[in-house]
Amino acid sequence: MLKSLVSRRAALMGAGAIAAWASSPARALIQAAQDAPAPAFIESLIAKMTVEEKAGQLTLMAAAWAGSAATALNPPSAGASFAQQLDQVRRGQLTGVFNGNGAEMTRQMQTVAMRESRLKIPLIFAADVIHGHRTIFPVPLGEAASWEPDLAERSARVAAVEAAAAGIDWTFAPMVDIARDARWGRGVEGAGEDVHLGNLFATARVRGFQGKTLTARDSVLACAKHFAAYGAAEGGLDYNTVDVSERTLRDVYFPPFEAALDAGALSVMAAFNELSGIPATGNAWLLDDVLRGEWKFDGLVVSDYTGDEEMIAHGFAADARDATRLAFLAGVDMSMQSGFYLQHLPELVASGDVPMARLDQAVRRVLAVKARLGLFDDPFRRADPRREKAVVLSKPHRTLAREVARRSMVLLKNDGDLLPLAKDRRVALIGPFASGQHDLVGPWCVYGDDRQAIDLATGMRAAAARPDLISVTEGSGIEEPIAGGIEAAVAAARAADVVILAIGEGTRMSGEAQSVTETVVPAPQRALAEAVAATGKPVVVLLKNGRALALDGAVAAAPAILVSWFLGTETGPAIADVLYGAYSPSGRLPVSFPRASGQAPYHYDHKPTGRPNPDGPLTEYKAHYRGVPNSALYPFGHGLSYGRVDYSGLAHAPQLAWDGTLSVRATLRNSGSRAIEEVAQLYIRDRTAGITRPVRQLKGFRKIALAPGEAREVLFTLSRRDLMFIGRDNRPIAEPGAFDLWIAPSAEAEGLHGRFELAAG
Numbered sequence: 115m116l117k118s119l120v121s122r123r124a125a126l127m128g129a130g131a132i133a134a135w136a137s138s139p140a141r142a143l144i145q146a147a148q149d150a151p152a153p154a155f156i157e158s159l160i161a162k163m164t165v166e167e168k169a170g171q172l173t174l175m176a177a178a179w180a181g182s183a184a185t186a187l188n189p190p191s192a193g194a195s196f197a198q199q200l201d202q203v204r205r206g207q208l209t210g211v212f213n214g215n216g217a218e219m220t221r222q223m224q225t226v227a228m229r230e231s232r233l234k235i236p237l238i239f240a241a242d243v244i245h246g247h248r249t250i251f252p253v254p255l256g257e258a259a260s261w262e263p264d265l266a267e268r269s270a271r272v273a274a275v276e277a278a279a280a281g282i283d284w285t286f287a288p289m290v291d292i293a294r295d296a297r298w299g300r301g302v303e304g305a306g307e308d309v310h311l312g313n314l315f316a317t318a319r320v321r322g323f324q325g326k327t328l329t330a331r332d333s334v335l336a337c338a339k340h341f342a343a344y345g346a347a348e349g350g351l352d353y354n355t356v357d358v359s360e361r362t363l364r365d366v367y368f369p370p371f372e373a374a375l376d377a378g379a380l381s382v383m384a385a386f387n388e389l390s391g392i393p394a395t396g397n398a399w400l401l402d403d404v405l406r407g408e409w410k411f412d413g414l415v416v417s418d419y420t421g422d423e424e425m426i427a428h429g430f431a432a433d434a435r436d437a438t439r440l441a442f443l444a445g446v447d448m449s450m451q452s453g454f455y456l457q458h459l460p461e462l463v464a465s466g467d468v469p470m471a472r473l474d475q476a477v478r479r480v481l482a483v484k485a486r487l488g489l490f491d492d493p494f495r496r497a498d499p500r501r502e503k504a505v506v507l508s509k510p511h512r513t514l515a516r517e518v519a520r521r522s523m524v525l526l527k528n529d530g531d532l533l534p535l536a537k538d539r540r541v542a543l544i545g546p547f548a549s550g551q552h553d554l555v556g557p558w559c560v561y562g563d564d565r566q567a568i569d570l571a572t573g574m575r576a577a578a579a580r581p582d583l584i585s586v587t588e589g590s591g592i593e594e595p596i597a598g599g600i601e602a603a604v605a606a607a608r609a610a611d612v613v614i615l616a617i618g619e620g621t622r623m624s625g626e627a628q629s630v631t632e633t634v635v636p637a638p639q640r641a642l643a644e645a646v647a648a649t650g651k652p653v654v655v656l657l658k659n660g661r662a663l664a665l666d667g668a669v670a671a672a673p674a675i676l677v678s679w680f681l682g683t684e685t686g687p688a689i690a691d692v693l694y695g696a697y698s699p700s701g702r703l704p705v706s707f708p709r710a711s712g713q714a715p716y717h718y719d720h721k722p723t724g725r726p727n728p729d730g731p732l733t734e735y736k737a738h739y740r741g742v743p744n745s746a747l748y749p750f751g752h753g754l755s756y757g758r759v760d761y762s763g764l765a766h767a768p769q770l771a772w773d774g775t776l777s778v779r780a781t782l783r784n785s786g787s788r789a790i791e792e793v794a795q796l797y798i799r800d801r802t803a804g805i806t807r808p809v810r811q812l813k814g815f816r817k818i819a820l821a822p823g824e825a826r827e828v829l830f831t832l833s834r835r836d837l838m839f840i841g842r843d844n845r846p847i848a849e850p851g852a853f854d855l856w857i858a859p860s861a862e863a864e865g866l867h868g869r870f871e872l873a874a875g
Contacts, residue, residue: 270322573686
């Protein structure tokens, strides 16, 4: 009913919207200052605004007219309605809304802004477009497993094309938090545990979203989040305290943000967490000294959802007025969802507690971003219902989704070359994810729909020699057993040649507010695995997951294990491509799979400690857990293909000149019978430094195609910059001395090992 009423109103207003905009004060100011720099017209516009209108430009709210998924993830404030939000637009009380319901909604709201508000300042429309808009790609952690930043740029480009056609100007992505604790659910939104890989994917995703120019109708503004160190929450608990040194911030958690900003991101989202006693939303050192002062960031800073309000619960702000003052003076330009800026900034300015100059500064930043998005030239440039219908879930987009999905899977184990499967084998698909349009698009998906995705059984039946070769048995629920389920699964396994055991996490087990105490496959599914394994039939474990998992029992013992993450729209066909050998898996882990949950947080580039365990058996009074080595079951960078790769011929000079470069070469040979892709990884270790250094650090990688029997040389180049770290004064330094290097297939594989010296300058 609401939609029909709003549509009739829009029909009455829409015809004159463009004409109204052409004669509006904001448009007139642009025309009068045609060749003048943007600040000139923005300053003129700011001079015409009331304090209340300025506060409105800093207020972003969840769209009242939104789909069910958006409402569940970020519900609008109590009592909000679309009619009320339109009234706020008329009165200049909203800068825009987020997670709205497509191009039609966008055009209706923008029409009101252009016809009925005093200054006719265009709205900005934002959304959580995390791993696709309607065409859904693998979750970001899964996509990072491709080790192909260019692929992430392509998927972000498709997401931008679809989102922009729906009227979205701004996405709250990419998340660039380094995440090293698998208990933290939001690790699924990022690129994993490594800084180098994180930097590359941050850069790629910003470029993909923003395109060649922000004014293009198919480009959207990127937002680097969550600033900063949200991934370091104590105990992996979402929203929890973070207390790390400034050195760790600069060495680990800051670099991906710098990479995103260097790539052109013009917005940053403040994190929920406190940082060493000060909530990020009220942290002037973080938002002003570092972000603005050191990095010269000239975009806008937005709070996370009610982040300013939450400083009260933190015990940092006394009340709503105090929270507004603290967040605003710390450098948060725009408030999301709390409504605090609209409620309290006018009075804070009137009382002198917030300078008018600071208010104008924030408004200037917001208007400048709107101008750089081209909204003042054409407020309706993105919202296009016809283009939206044409591009959403188009064939080229689905084709790319399938490509990204199959390149994101990681083959952990393949004993006896169980995979790939012959197409004429009888296959028992067993497990809660064996069939059905559920748990396909994954967490943090506002606009994607499982009903538009292809499930595993459908994909397998389309690829098999005959559909009837594939049987499907649920066997177990995701977190609850099914009466008679195990018995049915055992019978299905006995009747088949091979079992595909589709187990792992459901959509609601990863993502925001989904922290866990144990990073394991749920107990009912582990019981299912034990029973199926006892039949003696060969088992391929197909893991659905949004985090690194600690595998044990029959799951760990299965002869083949394939990590599939949440693959999105083309889940079934992509998995079938890999299982039947149409594509040889080429993904590599972006996170370490630990031996036990209790190792969390675990990351490959840990410090050595003063008592490392020597090679060989575990030794008393050395750094390891009781009975568990201080290593991963499947380390960062690990992944197999359907070939055999031999590493040989490491060659490099013994010394790197202070201002020179060091070439490092090796030869990779595919001794298998199938064409594959291998990811050769370059790691270093600074053997002695003024600040202790990690046991290894990734400094480069090459993903290369190898035909059967083919050998190819890989070349890496190191410079002094690659050897720098944050020194005692919290500034980047490099120190002359001895370094180890490895070209290896993972972070804990020996591969090819060499040494060199960095000469003094």
